[in-house]
Amino acid sequence: MSGAAQLQTIGAPAYSPVSFVSSTPAAAPAASASLAARYGLRVVETGVEVRSACDRCAIKAICLPEGLAQSERQEFSSLIFQPRRLRAGQTLFHAGDPFTHLYLVKTGAFKTVVLLDDGREQVTGFHFSGDVLGIDAISSPNHPSEAIALDDASVCAITFAQLLRLSRRVEHLQTYVQRLLAREVVRDQRLLLLLGRMHAEERVAAFLLNLSQRFLVRGYSPQEFTLPMAREEIGNYLGLTLETVSRCFSRLRNAGVLAVVNRHIRICNVDALRNVVGATERVETRKTAKAARPTASR
Numbered sequence: 001m002s003g004a005a006q007l008q009t010i011g012a013p014a015y016s017p018v019s020f021v022s023s024t025p026a027a028a029p030a031a032s033a034s035l036a037a038r039y040g041l042r043v044v045e046t047g048v049e050v051r052s053a054c055d056r057c058a059i060k061a062i063c064l065p066e067g068l069a070q071s072e073r074q075e076f077s078s079l080i081f082q083p084r085r086l087r088a089g090q091t092l093f094h095a096g097d098p099f100t101h102l103y104l105v106k107t108g109a110f111k112t113v114v115l116l117d118d119g120r121e122q123v124t125g126f127h128f129s130g131d132v133l134g135i136d137a138i139s140s141p142n143h144p145s146e147a148i149a150l151d152d153a154s155v156c157a158i159t160f161a162q163l164l165r166l167s168r169r170v171e172h173l174q175t176y177v178q179r180l181l182a183r184e185v186v187r188d189q190r191l192l193l194l195l196g197r198m199h200a201e202e203r204v205a206a207f208l209l210n211l212s213q214r215f216l217v218r219g220y221s222p223q224e225f226t227l228p229m230a231r232e233e234i235g236n237y238l239g240l241t242l243e244t245v246s247r248c249f250s251r252l253r254n255a256g257v258l259a260v261v262n263r264h265i266r267i268c269n270v271d272a273l274r275n276v277v278g279a280t281e282r283v284e285t286r287k288t289a290k291a292a293r294p295t296a297s298r
Helices: 025-039 070-078 160-167 171-197 202-217 233-237 242-254 271-276 279-292
Strands: 005-009 016-023 041-045 080-086 091-093 101-107 111-115 122-127 145-147 153-159 224-226 259-260 265-267
Touching: 041 160, 070 080, 070 171, 080 101, 101 160, 101 279, 122 171, 122 233, 145 202, 153 160, 160 171, 171 202, 202 224, 202 233, 202 265, 202 271, 233 242
Parallel strands: none
Antiparallel strands: 005 016, 005 041, 016 080, 080 153, 091 145, 101 153, 111 122, 111 145, 224 265, 259 265
């Protein structure tokens, strides 16, 4: 079978519209058989030979492992099927689903949530192009969280078992997997810092600065962007009520730090926004220093 094999869904409403494209012609027959059996897919001959879908991807510099030789990159690319498209509000995977794949976000944005014992949802993160979803399930046979598209989005799926097998031969892939795990630890530590050490306005400022940096890395404006998430979701993530988040935005807008129109944000004074972060710590430091001064003798 010449060219790349394109796999399209047949009667799969939970995943529709979905298509996976094998990145290399050599991988197409085996991939076609396994995916067709698992997802109810049929193979459609495209008639176009594709060297590597990753080579043409606009975000390959963000999500592809560093240091791979061309042959190793080809092997890595052959593990990836793309794209799976989701509409806003669709769930990529649910808590309790078997963990089989990692998902590289190609377009759009996602939130990850966990269900608390009382039935409430806790937002644990927001994810954009180049981010990897499913990392928190690596140590478990099932996903502990669920990923929901915040807007129309697409992801590339990579079978984790195959990635592990390949990483045993390719040292740079071992480093890649280790960095994915380290990134998850750092993200958890950052969230604990937000919730444990910062007051409300600091949390909102730190959140916006983090988004600004992430948009900059992806080639977008770091000072003007549209939030894909609602303020209620921001509050859930930051441990704040919707009303508190709205008041923080209003104070920052009134201070000339931000220009806010619905979800559209423009950072007018990035230095002032940075100064908001750590303000409480600076005040406490001054209070401690003042209290430690010896009283003047009369």
